[in-house]
Every structure is written in C-alpha cells, then in structure tokens.
Amino acid sequence: MKAEEFVEEKLKQLKGAFQGFIDEAAYQAKKVEIQNQSNETKKSAELNEKLLKLKNALDTGILTQTEYETKKAEWIAQSSHAELDTKARLEQQALEREIREREQKERQASQWLESAINQATKGNFSKALETLRQIPNGTEAYFQAQSKISEYEQVIKNQILEKQRIEKEKEELIAKSKNLVALTHNGKRVAAALVDKTIHIVDSVTRKITISGVFGETTFADGEFVIINLVVRNEDKKSRNISASMMTLIDSEGREFQTSSTAMTALTMSGEQKAELWPTQIQPGLDKDITIVFDIPPTAQDLKLKVPSGLFGQPAILPLSLAL
Structure with missing residues (x-):
C-alpha cells in the first residue's frame, strides 16, 4: 500500500471513530498527528533516496570521498534540524490539545456545579448530589462541590429526621384521637x-x-x-x-x-x-x-x-x- 493510501485509510478510520466517540478538538489533533507522521516518513524516504544517489556518484567517481562525506553530513544535518522542528511542533500541539481538554473539563465542571446549586435551590437535593458527584477531582469546582455534597447530605438527613418526627407525632396524635x-x-x-x-x-x-x-x-x-x-x-x-x-x-x-x-x-x-x-x-x-x-x-x-x-x-x- 502506498504511503498516501495508508494515510487516507488511517484518516478514514479516525473519521469513523470521531462519530460519537471523540470530540472535534481531539479529532483534529489526531488528524494533524497522523499527517505529521506521514510527512516525516516521506522525508525520511526522500533522504535515503538522496543518500543512495550520492553514494552512486561516489562509486562512479563523480564525487571524491571528501565531497561525498561533506555533502552527506550537510544533508543529514538538514534532516536532523527538520526532525527537531517537527518534534517541537508536535510537543506544542500536544500541549495545546491538553490545554483545550483541560479548559473543556473546567467548563463542564463549572456547569455541573451551577446546575447542582440551581437544583438545590428548587429543593431537589438528591438530584443536586447526583450532579455534584460527576465533577472530577483536579478541577477548580471540585472542592466547592465536595463542600456542597456535605451540606446537601446533611440537609437530606435533617429532612428524613424531621419527616420521621412528624410521622411519629402524627401516629401518637391519631392514637389519642377518638x-x-x-x-x-x-x-x-x-x-x-x-x-x-x-x-x-x-x-x-x-x-x-x-x-x-x-x-x-x-x-x-x-x-x-x-x-x-x-x-x-x-x-x-x-x-x-x-x-x-x-x-x-x-x-x-x-x-x-x-x-x-x-x-x-x-x-x-x-x-x-x-x-x-x-x-x-x-x-x-x-x-x-x-x-x-x-x-x-x-x-x-x-x-x-x-x-x-x-x-x-x-x-x-x-x-x-x-x-x-
């Protein structure tokens, strides 16, 4: 399979995975990564081909040994610099992807916290607790969520105790009533x-x-x-x-x-x-x-x-x- 066909197949598989399994940001980042890997493979193949032609020029006497070694070192150095640039670019892309994912997680955590507080305001403390427990550790909203969880659990506990007290008083009053x-x-x-x-x-x-x-x-x-x-x-x-x-x-x-x-x-x-x-x-x-x-x-x-x-x-x- 040709390199272009291989990359096309990988991108097709990635597109399939994107449908409902990964978000758009992750899809685009992975797409760039695959394309970069393909480009690096292509550059490596081109360098090897150039070095092979350079060796043939040496073997046929077109180049001297010194000329051959000089040109070879020059091309390898150029390739190394390109690889370093690519590595730095990939690391930057990975960092940017991590930042985007982090920001997305923070936004989601903040939305869950706001939703839980609104639910509690309406008296739905059980639903609020369910929402708060989705907030992951490591987010800015996590510690506030833990505080709210303790607060709402105590509210529910008090509600249960109050309901039991009222029910008990009701039973006692009914028993005394003719x-x-x-x-x-x-x-x-x-x-x-x-x-x-x-x-x-x-x-x-x-x-x-x-x-x-x-x-x-x-x-x-x-x-x-x-x-x-x-x-x-x-x-x-x-x-x-x-x-x-x-x-x-x-x-x-x-x-x-x-x-x-x-x-x-x-x-x-x-x-x-x-x-x-x-x-x-x-x-x-x-x-x-x-x-x-x-x-x-x-x-x-x-x-x-x-x-x-x-x-x-x-x-x-x-x-x-x-x-x-």
Missing part, C-alpha cells in the same frame, strides 16, 4: 375516620374559586370551594348507606360548614367528577369514591372533616392535616 385510625394510603401513613365500621380516607383536597361546566357556564364560589375526594371502605359484613351531604367542615374558629349543593351540582355537571348529592350504598368489603364540596371563607384554616355516625354513635373529627 374514631381515627392510622393506615397507609398512596405510600404515606395517614389518619382516616372510622365510623360505623366504615373507613373514610381522604384521597385529595383541592381549593378553587370557580367550577366550569361542559357548556361553558361557570359557578363562582361565595368564598372558596374546597373539593374533598374520599375513599370510603365498608369493613362491615353488611351493606352500609353513606350520606356524603351530611358531612361538615370545621375551621379553627369552630365554624361548621355544610356541603354546598350548588357547587356539588356544578361539579357533577362539569363532567370532571361525580359529587354525591344523595345517600349511596356500599357493599361489604368494597371501596367507593365519593366527592364532596364546601363553600368556605378563603381565610378559613386548620380544617377538619366531621363524619357523622348513626343515632347512638359518635361522629369522627378528621383533621385534614393528618389525613394527607
């Missing part, structure tokens, strides 16, 4: 109301100012709508009737709010959810989703759901703060 039970719902320990062998679990609570119908009509709250989605589970051995409209909502001032029939009708007409306007029956061992709506002052706080019992039973008072 007609409340602790259970796991949607992966969380929550309180649920136990009334007449039915368990009332709060699935979600939404606050709205308006409810829009399917035909474009809008129902406005006098204050603010509180939409509570419940899962009611019948633990009895017989069917149970649930009157969702009899449930009430109590705020921190002791005010007791009835369900809003207007809002519940509007919600049903919206097509989004089905509010229970009338008593509904639940068979033994089954769950039923029930939605109720209240219209309360926007300033009402510390809301509790009051679930009525039968004639001789006690109602359950379920704080929404414990139910979610």
Whole structure:
C-alpha cells in the first residue's frame, strides 16, 4: 500500500471513530498527528533516496570521498534540524490539545456545579448530589462541590429526621384521637375516620374559586370551594348507606360548614367528577369514591372533616392535616 493510501485509510478510520466517540478538538489533533507522521516518513524516504544517489556518484567517481562525506553530513544535518522542528511542533500541539481538554473539563465542571446549586435551590437535593458527584477531582469546582455534597447530605438527613418526627407525632396524635385510625394510603401513613365500621380516607383536597361546566357556564364560589375526594371502605359484613351531604367542615374558629349543593351540582355537571348529592350504598368489603364540596371563607384554616355516625354513635373529627 502506498504511503498516501495508508494515510487516507488511517484518516478514514479516525473519521469513523470521531462519530460519537471523540470530540472535534481531539479529532483534529489526531488528524494533524497522523499527517505529521506521514510527512516525516516521506522525508525520511526522500533522504535515503538522496543518500543512495550520492553514494552512486561516489562509486562512479563523480564525487571524491571528501565531497561525498561533506555533502552527506550537510544533508543529514538538514534532516536532523527538520526532525527537531517537527518534534517541537508536535510537543506544542500536544500541549495545546491538553490545554483545550483541560479548559473543556473546567467548563463542564463549572456547569455541573451551577446546575447542582440551581437544583438545590428548587429543593431537589438528591438530584443536586447526583450532579455534584460527576465533577472530577483536579478541577477548580471540585472542592466547592465536595463542600456542597456535605451540606446537601446533611440537609437530606435533617429532612428524613424531621419527616420521621412528624410521622411519629402524627401516629401518637391519631392514637389519642377518638374514631381515627392510622393506615397507609398512596405510600404515606395517614389518619382516616372510622365510623360505623366504615373507613373514610381522604384521597385529595383541592381549593378553587370557580367550577366550569361542559357548556361553558361557570359557578363562582361565595368564598372558596374546597373539593374533598374520599375513599370510603365498608369493613362491615353488611351493606352500609353513606350520606356524603351530611358531612361538615370545621375551621379553627369552630365554624361548621355544610356541603354546598350548588357547587356539588356544578361539579357533577362539569363532567370532571361525580359529587354525591344523595345517600349511596356500599357493599361489604368494597371501596367507593365519593366527592364532596364546601363553600368556605378563603381565610378559613386548620380544617377538619366531621363524619357523622348513626343515632347512638359518635361522629369522627378528621383533621385534614393528618389525613394527607
């Protein structure tokens, strides 16, 4: 294979490797290196050919021994200087490539650090730690990253401890509360109301100012709508009737709010959810989703759901703060 064809083949292989495996800077540096190596090989071959012709001139008497030795030394010296120049150039190219790679690594490390800090600012400390651990040792951002890692690990640890403390307090409060039970719902320990062998679990609570119908009509709250989605589970051995409209909502001032029939009708007409306007029956061992709506002052706080019992039973008072 000719030298030109060999170089062309090497460059083709390099181009293939470049596609997705090495960056543009590394590709260009390697390309120059291959071309320089090819040039040096070509120059060496040219020198050998010139020296061979010079020897023939000596052998045929065209040159004297002194002339031969002088010319030979001159050509070899010229070649040596060229080799030194090439070596220096290659070393400079290698240094420049190293500087580019270093700068690229520093930029990437700085970007990771900035991204991690932004993630932590948004409260996503786990993602921030994942990003920080990508920053390599030896970069300017590394030591700051290590400091942030320690800081964020402590934040996560404190969050876990605080969550455990709250969960423990919640469990203790539920245990002291009448007609409340602790259970796991949607992966969380929550309180649920136990009334007449039915368990009332709060699935979600939404606050709205308006409810829009399917035909474009809008129902406005006098204050603010509180939409509570419940899962009611019948633990009895017989069917149970649930009157969702009899449930009430109590705020921190002791005010007791009835369900809003207007809002519940509007919600049903919206097509989004089905509010229970009338008593509904639940068979033994089954769950039923029930939605109720209240219209309360926007300033009402510390809301509790009051679930009525039968004639001789006690109602359950379920704080929404414990139910979610």
